[in-house]
Amino acid sequence: RSIRNNKNIPAVIYGEKKAPVAIELNGREFEMLIKTPGLRTKLFQIATPNGTEDAMLMDIQYHPVTDMAIHADFKRIDVKNPVNVVVPVEVINVDASKGLKLGGTLNFAVRKVALRGLVDVIPEKITIDLAELTIGDVVHGSDLVLPAGVELGLHQAELAFATIGGKMPAEEDDKKAAATKLKLLHYPVAAGEVTEDDLFRILSMMRQAPKPILVHCWHGSDRTGIVVAAYRIIEQNVSVEDAEKEFTEERFGHHEFWYGNLRKLLHSANWDELRRKLNATPQKSTS
Numbered sequence: 001r002s003i004r005n006n007k008n009i010p011a012v013i014y015g016e017k018k019a020p021v022a023i024e025l026n027g028r029e030f031e032m033l034i035k036t037p038g039l040r041t042k043l044f045q046i047a048t049p050n051g052t053e054d055a056m057l058m059d060i061q062y063h064p065v066t067d068m069a070i071h072a073d074f075k076r077i078d079v080k081n082p083v084n085v086v087v088p089v090e091v092i093n094v095d096a097s098k099g100l101k102l103g104g105t106l107n108f109a110v111r112k113v114a115l116r117g118l119v120d121v122i123p124e125k126i127t128i129d130l131a132e133l134t135i136g137d138v139v140h141g142s143d144l145v146l147p148a149g150v151e152l153g154l155h156q157a158e159l160a161f162a163t164i165g166g167k168m169p170a171e172e173d174d175k176k177a178a179a180t181k182l183k184l185l186h187y188p189v190a191a192g193e194v195t196e197d198d199l200f201r202i203l204s205m206m207r208q209a210p211k212p213i214l215v216h217c218w219h220g221s222d223r224t225g226i227v228v229a230a231y232r233i234i235e236q237n238v239s240v241e242d243a244e245k246e247f248t249e250e251r252f253g254h255h256e257f258w259y260g261n262l263r264k265l266l267h268s269a270n271w272d273e274l275r276r277k278l279n280a281t282p283q284k285s286t287s
Contacts, residue, residue, distance in 0.1 A: 008025060009027050009030050010022065012072075012073055013075070014073070015077075021049070031068070037125075038087075038124025040085060040087070041124050042057070043120070056075055056119065057074055083122070085114070087113060088124075089161055090111075090125055090126070091128045091129075093129050097134075098132060098133065099135045099136075099137060099164035100164065102166070104165060104166035105164065105165045108162045109160060109162065109163070113144065114152070116152075117149050121150055122147075126144055126146070133164050139161050141156040141161060142157040144161070185209055189202075191223050196268075196274070199269065200277060203230060203231060203274070203280075204278065207278065215231070221253035222262055224252075226247065226266070229266060232246070244267075247266070
């Protein structure tokens, strides 16, 4: 209490199998310091009665009424060994994003990432450049650009940090197909919103379309995959299990974390009823 009355802030340094050391921080200077960007990745050299300690700020306790810092925890760091830290993630070039210009919607879902590396190479933040991303693109942890010597923490690679959702305008398809002999049939649907009725309508279009058929979504591997799986089940008598296995093969680019609804749809759809409504007579089972 006497320390706080002097406008200073009590703190502790712990870790590295050494006894904790109580220290006192200049209150005004510390309040200025905690407003500094990248504070949690900085290495501090703190003078103590036992000598200078290398440490990183781990936690700050705040007063419940005034919101002023009242205590701080520092952890000793061996600069020769990697450390685990959490840093903020930011997006850049929002106004220049191809997908957002097409009317897509940014879902910036995960805004912090766990990293591991030597303290002098850990960045203050990680940025995601949206400039070249278009509708349907997803940025996973494995897509993040990290400095040399820095790696993702546990379970970060498969996290979907940002995605641009929405539907590609039909005119974009028309432009891309202009040099081909394809006759385009459009069915707009978002991957996260596909229903059994959507599959019925799409399969109806496919049955009436000239053959052969190319099923394709610009920047939409998940939508392509669920349509092909449905076609295989209805028209080729492939089992739901085999269709699901094919749909989730890595080479086909299914984003399970983001569009897990599609696998659920494979199991919840009433395939016998769909066959009846489509008046479909499946071929002999193929693989």
